[in-house]
Amino acid sequence: MTSATLVQSPGRFMARLAVYAVLAVAVLILAPFFGAEPLDPGVVLHAVLGKSAGVGADIFFLHRLPRVLLAFLVGGSLAVSGASLQVVLRNPLAEPFILGIAGGGAVGAVFAISVPALMITAGPFSTVHVFTLAGCLACMAAIYFLASGATGVSMNTILLAGVTFNVLCGAAILLLRYLVSPHLLVTMDRWMMGGLDVVGYRELAGLLPLAVPGVFLLFIHAPALNQLAFGEEMAAGHGVDVAKVHKQVFLGTGLATAAAVTMAGPIGFVGLVVPHAVRRLSGHDQRLVLPASFLAGGGFLTLCDLFARTVVAPTEMPVGIITAMIGGPVFLRILFKKRD
Amino acid sequence: MPGKRTFFRRKAALAGSFLFAALAVLLGLPSGPQAVDSKLPRASGPVPSRIITMAPSITEIVFALGQGHRVAGVSDFCTYPPEALEKPSVGGHLNPNTERITVLGPDLVILQGKSEKTARFCEKRGIPMLFVDMDSIPTIYKGIRTIAKTLSCVDRGEALIRDIQARLDEVKKRIAGKxxxxxxxxxxxxxxxxxxxxxxxxxxxxxxxxxxxxxxxxxxxxxxxxxxxxxxxxxxxxxxxxxxxxxxxxxxxxxxxxxxxxxxxxxxxxxxxxxxxxxxxxxxxxxxxxxxxxxxxxxxxxxxxxxxxx
The missing domain is CATH 3.40.50.1980 (Nitrogenase molybdenum iron protein domain)
Known part of the structure; x- marks a missing residue:
């Protein structure tokens, strides 16, 4: 890869981004109209015009729309986090959970589930949300602290630290599982599979203060990530404050991932695969890859959730299964397709 | 696309099964719509007197048949009747304590569902096994009959079934017309x-x-x-x-x-x-x-x- 392939004409750049945006908006508009129950679009129109609100309108506005928006936000956050970490850690296998953030969240969730008497609510958040968020933020703080060391810490060290966090969290989860009553194991396993089950907009609104700054922080570092892709020395030579970018990318991915994991559990695959797919399709310019990953990740998870809530109606299946089942073959196709 | 739909349904069923497999077996819930599969170790011979019951439903049946004195061990999740709590615990469906099972020297292990780990262990050790699968009222009756027959207390088994039927009939009578x-x-x-x-x-x-x-x-x-x-x-x-x-x-x-x-x-x-x-x-x-x-x-x-x- 030479720097020449990175530079795109502004027109082409905008055109490519526009394609992603149009597709994402189309998914966002269409997805709420499909679900386990048939819904007359006229009912929705009536409700928008304030004429009559019935069960149909409730299903659309209180159940499907918030769920679609949540899926988009979670998918987008995970994909853009994965895209950034793959560059910063210089590892194609990097994904949002590699630094142990989801592991910390999972410990929180499992703890909250294992103590049923614990019924804490904070604003829109339930006990599980509160503890998941605390776990995510604790792990994120640890990584940030590590990256802020006086002498520059190598990315391999950070990577290994993240893997260690994950192992520690796994052990803590196993210990909790070993101690609790068996009835609770099912709820724990279900949480681990990820889900976008939500009613109303309160939780969604509660997460925006985390997800928006997180994703924004990553977007503004896209030009620096372009330099970092060529190596830390090269980036430093071009005037990039490497240590600062590292820290802020960890902060951004930490916030965005914490928001996603708190609301949806550890949904796998999106953060790993979507950025790679976007790079295959649209090149390596991070200024395009990051926003395109957000749009593609959001659209992808929204579609996966659409499958999760319709194919086995009147029941549902965990969305994490769908992301892997659809994403796997699609990604393999992209991987092995000859590039023109 | 009926084919595709069935495929996804199966996948969903698989996922659901996975999730509930643990809970189901721990509680003695049925694992699927199977009939009682009894593989009796011997047609005749002495009545087993050192039984290990691997699910709450089985433990409850053995005690309800008045055969609690024959129980040598129960699973971790058997909490009823209170006498069951006094019996040694031999782990659960997913983590059977095979050492404890060996020490207890059972002459019969009664299992619900597919308890592969325990089944394989018993097979290797030559410990006789009895499988029951209770997932509906008829299969619960069938399970009670199978266990009663194995423990040579067929009459008590029939009495227990009549008792359950009487309770169900009483409920039906009470809600009639409601x-x-x-x-x-x-x-x-x-x-x-x-x-x-x-x-x-x-x-x-x-x-x-x-x-x-x-x-x-x-x-x-x-x-x-x-x-x-x-x-x-x-x-x-x-x-x-x-x-x-x-x-x-x-x-x-x-x-x-x-x-x-x-x-x-x-x-x-x-x-x-x-x-x-x-x-x-x-x-x-x-x-x-x-x-x-x-x-x-x-x-x-x-x-x-x-x-x-x-």
Whole structure:
């Protein structure tokens, strides 16, 4: 890869981004109209015009729309986090959970589930949300602290630290599982599979203060990530404050991932695969890859959730299964397709 | 695309099965719509006197047959009758304590469902096994008969079945003429909200007990025993009653109020509007054993507003 392939004409750049945006908006508009129950679009129109609100309108506005928006936000956050970490850690296998953030969240969730008497609510958040968020933020703080060391810490060290966090969290989860009553194991396993089950907009609104700054922080570092892709020395030579970018990318991915994991559990695959797919399709310019990953990740998870809530109606299946089942073959196709 | 649809259904069933496999076997819930599969070790010979019972439903049956003195060990999850708690514990379905089993020297291990780990161990050691699979009222009767026959107490087995039938008949008589009520049975959800709602399909015994108790399970059309329910379908099917089953936990009245309050977000559902949400905690509600009659009585009390002895 030479720097020449990175530079795109502004027109082409905008055109490519526009394609992603149009597709994402189309998914966002269409997805709420499909679900386990048939819904007359006229009912929705009536409700928008304030004429009559019935069960149909409730299903659309209180159940499907918030769920679609949540899926988009979670998918987008995970994909853009994965895209950034793959560059910063210089590892194609990097994904949002590699630094142990989801592991910390999972410990929180499992703890909250294992103590049923614990019924804490904070604003829109339930006990599980509160503890998941605390776990995510604790792990994120640890990584940030590590990256802020006086002498520059190598990315391999950070990577290994993240893997260690994950192992520690796994052990803590196993210990909790070993101690609790068996009835609770099912709820724990279900949480681990990820889900976008939500009613109303309160939780969604509660997460925006985390997800928006997180994703924004990553977007503004896209030009620096372009330099970092060529190596830390090269980036430093071009005037990039490497240590600062590292820290802020960890902060951004930490916030965005914490928001996603708190609301949806550890949904796998999106953060790993979507950025790679976007790079295959649209090149390596991070200024395009990051926003395109957000749009593609959001659209992808929204579609996966659409499958999760319709194919086995009147029941549902965990969305994490769908992301892997659809994403796997699609990604393999992209991987092995000859590039023109 | 019927083929594709079936494929996804199977996948979903697989996922659901995976999730509930642990719970199902731990509690002695049925693992699938199979008939009793009894593989009797010997046709005749001495009655086994050092039995290990690997599920709560089995332990309850053996004790109900008056054969508790023959029990050498029980699984970690067998908490009833109280005498069972005095027996050595030999681990669970997923983590059987094979050393303990060896030390106890059983002459019969009774298993529910596919307990592969225990089964393989017993096979290697030449320990006789008896498999039962109880997932509906007929298969519970069949299971009782199989165990009674193995323990040479056929008459007691028939008496136990008559006792269960009598309880069920009494419930049927009591609710006769009363209006049937549509019910959403919730056997699991994410704490603090109404996410990941697990219910029971029509082929699970819980659904069958609720039907006898005068309730119509709104997800009875689902073939999978423990599926995750779609909330919009729940809203459309508008249950009059929600049974929020939370096993074996001491829940204070304030906590019960909080649990009920979580359902408020499903506005428009008759059960929510009329405050017909019942938090049920008794341990026998989900055990396919001798206490299914008791469970049915409890369901009937709740469904028809006769809140009595909990």
């Amino acid at each position: 209006k049937r009520r549509s019910v959403f049975i919730c056997i699991g959800r994410e704490p603090g909200g109404v996410a990941s709602l697990y219910t029971t399909g029509g082929n699970s015994f819980v659904s069958q007990l609720v039907e006898i108790a005068g309730g119509d399970n709104i997800f009875a059309d689902v073939n999978h025993p423990y599926p995750e329910a779609s909330k919009e379908v729940l809203i459309r099917r508008a249950p009059e009653v929600i049974l929020d089953i939370r096993l074996g936990r001491d829940i204070s009245p304030e906590q019960a109020q909080k649990l009920k309050a979580a359902w408020k977000v499903l506005r428009g559902v008759p059960a929510v509007e009329n405050g017909e949400i019942h938090v049920l905690t008794r341990d026998f509600l989900l055990v396919p054993g001798p206490r299914v009659g008791l469970a049915t009585q409890r369901f009937a009390e709740v469904l028809h507003g006769e809140e009595a002895h909990e």
